[in-house]
Amino acid sequence: MRLLRWAISANSTILILMKGHLKSILLLAALVVGCPCLAKNASSGSSSIVLAKVYFARGLNNLRHKELRQAVSNFTRATQLNSKYAAAFNNRGNALTDLGDFKGAMADFDKAIKLDPTASYAYNNRATLHEKLQDKSGALSDYAKAINLDRNYSTAYYNRAQLRLDMNDLEGALIDCNQSIRINPNESRPYYTRARISITQNNLVSAIKDLDQSIKFDSRDAAAYGNRGWAKHRIGQNQSALEDLDQSIRLDGSNSLNFQTRGNVKLSLGDQNGALTDWETAIKLCPTSVVYCLRGITFLTLGNRASALHEFGMAVRLDPNNDFAYCKRGDIRFALGDVAGAFDDYNLAIKTNSHMSLGYRYRAYANYKIGNIRQAIADIDEVIRLNPAYSYNYTARGLFREEIGDEKGSVEDFSSAIELDPNLVCNYLFRADANCKQGCALQCASDYFDALQLNQQASWKHLIDFCRQRYAELCENSGKICQFSKTNLIPHTVHSDISPEEQMSLFWFLYR
Template identity: 25%
Template sequence: MNDEFYYRGLEKAKQKDYAGAIEEFNRALQLTPYFAEAYLQRGLAYYDSGVIHQAVSDYTQALNFYPDSVEANYCRGLARVALKNLPGALEDVDRAIRLNPHHAAAYNLRGIVRRKQGYIQDAIANFKKAAELYLAQQDKENCRLCLAKIKQLQPPEKQIVSPQNSQITPIISTNEYFKQLLEKAEKGDTRSAIADLDWVLQADPQDAQAYCCRGVVRCKMGNYQGAIADFNQALQLNFHDAVVYRNRGKARSLLGDNQGAIADFNQALQIKPQDALIYVARGNVYRAIGNYLDAIQDYTQALQINSDDAQAYYNRGIAYTFLEEMQHAVADYQRAASIYCEQENWENYHQVLNSLKKIQQSSPESKQQKYNLLRQRLLRLVGGYWEIAQKLIEQQQNYHPGMSQEWYLQKVIDDLERDRGR
């Protein structure tokens, strides 16, 4: 009777009715508690339905009864990878290969584990062995996938290392590999970088760092919604790195979600409070919503961390121009231009010079200077929010129509200073 339940479970699993399959296997095991194959198949059903911990428990139970089961060792290794238990996964896959040296999928899985551990050369050797076995089995599709993994892992200047010469010491770490892909994207080859990252994620859909890296590249391509989806996936896989929040914040700001962007930058700063890039990014959002004083504070904080940050000087200069503090703006523009010149970053150098030229060519007439000074005083009184100042000016225009702009500015200033007891 237990065989009947077991075979019904296999049929339901084949139809992807995993809950029904688990129920049938439960019945089989109630009749025969030592039925190793039923534990294995129930573990597969649990794995396919996403209940990974329970799958590992069933594979372990199967191995207690049948420790030389190649499939149970391989399946537990696969599940342990999903649980990020890489040492345990490596033990299982090593045992599966010892029991069956021609198990192509086991070599492929060991390649994935070694790549995640940062041992790229050893990963390549395992993918190569898997490709050879798949080819011998006339499984051309899996062979092609293994060769593609080798290609995207292999540094351009290196040749593929044969298994006989494979060493445990890695050629490059996983972080260095992703850094190479980001450098490729920075040089404009974003399509190739995306293709490489797609291969990584096809090989291991649980690679949170790859999602983060692909999100950064998608941002460079202007695909901000796709980038946010990748950053969300990285966070769901518990990759709570400051770079994820910082870059998701940038993408959200570019889509117009300024408050969401600020929330992301705040989260990033809790993780990495000495990252100047985060302060500059948050300062840009503050500036975009008209909060110039907080923007200046963030740019200043970034410069305390990195005094040679040309972008922080330039952006702070822009914020100062909105507050009509032209002397400070000119000083920041000049400092930014000097740094860009030293870096031979000519595109940004000329952009700063153009901004500096516009300030220097502004009208020196006393009337304009007076208006600018009044506007600057009023902005300070309302915390840098010109929208508030504009509403106060409009109220005075309604009460006292026909007066000059300078008169309205002075009237609002006088009223605010009187109310504050100045």
């Protein structure tokens, strides 16, 4: 009896199962103290069912502690004792899934469903296995069956939401997330998935609100902190983003993307060395071409061309199709006097990504720098063919055409640039200059007047003064100019967030 008392106290599950069953008590005692013969002799009929539940409970405990092989062993014993034990087959399927035995897991889920066609949990688990096997239609079908069997199955809604998001069915994913949250508003995962939907839709404020809720219900979720930090960085809340990313890295220091994003945040906060350190860690965890490019750009801003050259070289080694890395490495080579090497890189950029304009744009400027103006124009022609809606391309071609004396062509290009972006001051100045060279004082004055109007609210004083002076000089030479300008002005709106000086700087940055 002392032995029996120990057996009962050793496993609380036994207490639940033993009520009124002396034979079952003996079975359980035999199981705990390791008397398989006694258990075998006594295990028949209802006693076998009771004993199966004990093995099942032990299997569940194994699952909770990630003891997968022990779990499989205990669930197997449970099914041997009770061949109709659907829940045991289902949970053995879960353990086999985690062990990577997908074939065995699928057989177990099928068996569980055959034994109990109303087992919504088995359909849900089989659906997740279908996902692992890339059978998305099979997964959707099983999730639907699970939900039809249990309309309040929040986990099935949540799992289907994730699948629909991965399939880019944002509307369906959102409906499922909302339903999961309605059923269980204190579960973190649906909020996290709904935040991912908002991020995909570039609705970052909504994403942050949902990530707040996700973290509220699971403060140990590193991914939620990481994504919230990324979203905050995108809307300019860099200090708060840094705090989130710090916490994400404290919880999980193995995610390279967190270090990459934190590097971006530190760069935005002016901590270039901190950014380089984080990107170095990201590379150690998972080297990517993108991170090497980030380091290369930062080294360039620090004036360290040698290190930048190395970083862009590593970028193309990891991703031979990275046209941006080829272009930047080409720029460095060009600056260092290796013109042939630079053109090799520009040509590689075009070869690897001929449907994008980047390589042509960089090669155009290099041709311009060495005096091959007509070849530069040919490259910009290709840039415009690939990207006809970008005003800066027309500006560049206009400048190149002006270099070879084609003022008429340059005026056409500056006009196209103005049509695409009527708020960019530099195009009015460039067109005014080209019109001036053609002796078109009327059009020249109109452009200076327009540039002046755009700059009235700007702090770029020397440009305003220049436009005012040139406009006044031209008005003195023609009494008709003032009247023409007043009646033929193109309506403009001044950029509230980008100053003309910044616009001009951006242009020269792209084509420097």
